Amino acid sequence: MQLSEAKFEVRIAAISDAAAIAKVLYESFLGYESLYTDEGFAATTPQAEQVRARMSEGPIWAALLNGVIVGTASAVLKQESLYIRGMAVLSNARGNRLGELLLTKIESYANEKSCTRLFLSTTPFLDRAIRLYEKFGFIRTDEGPHDLCGTPLFTMEKQLVRPILRDDTH
Numbered sequence: 001m002q003l004s005e006a007k008f009e010v011r012i013a014a015i016s017d018a019a020a021i022a023k024v025l026y027e028s029f030l031g032y033e034s035l036y037t038d039e040g041f042a043a044t045t046p047q048a049e050q051v052r053a054r055m056s057e058g059p060i061w062a063a064l065l066n067g068v069i070v071g072t073a074s075a076v077l078k079q080e081s082l083y084i085r086g087m088a089v090l091s092n093a094r095g096n097r098l099g100e101l102l103l104t105k106i107e108s109y110a111n112e113k114s115c116t117r118l119f120l121s122t123t124p125f126l127d128r129a130i131r132l133y134e135k136f137g138f139i140r141t142d143e144g145p146h147d148l149c150g151t152p153l154f155t156m157e158k159q160l161v162r163p164i165l166r167d168d169t170h
Helices: 015-035 038-044 048-054 098-112 127-135
Strands: 008-012 060-065 068-078 081-089 117-122 139-141 154-159
Touching (some): 015 060, 015 081, 060 098, 068 098, 081 098, 098 127, 117 127
Antiparallel strands (some): 008 060, 060 068, 117 154
8 A cells, every 4th residue: 555545543542442552562562572571571562451441541542544553652641741651553554654643642742731851661672663762852861760570671751842931011
């Protein structure tokens, strides 16, 4: 299918999307399973009931290609920061800028919530994801966590610019 024929959409996920989101997470990370500990892989690929539970902690977005969920990301507010987790795009849908669309939606949400930064944790072997985050303005920090159940992690962040409110009453 040519990109011009494809129909993309990113929307907030519904409870009924939980199984499809769990499947996207599992299938997206399956090729990297041997690089995770068993516990780390399980934490990275939550089951549908865990996805439903995450929906109460913050928004989950679904990226659709021609009406089918092929990507996802979720976020949790932590003071003035927004923590991004569970971001994935199926391998057969990669290259269509869905990761950028997801990050754009997340950043818009962060701005609506007056967040001053975005942050996430990733594994050093997810090269394509790391390149996407860097392209989107994320930089690596020394902040933890440094592992997920024995799988190495590092944190990346993007500072958000808050608009300066001017007082024009003078």
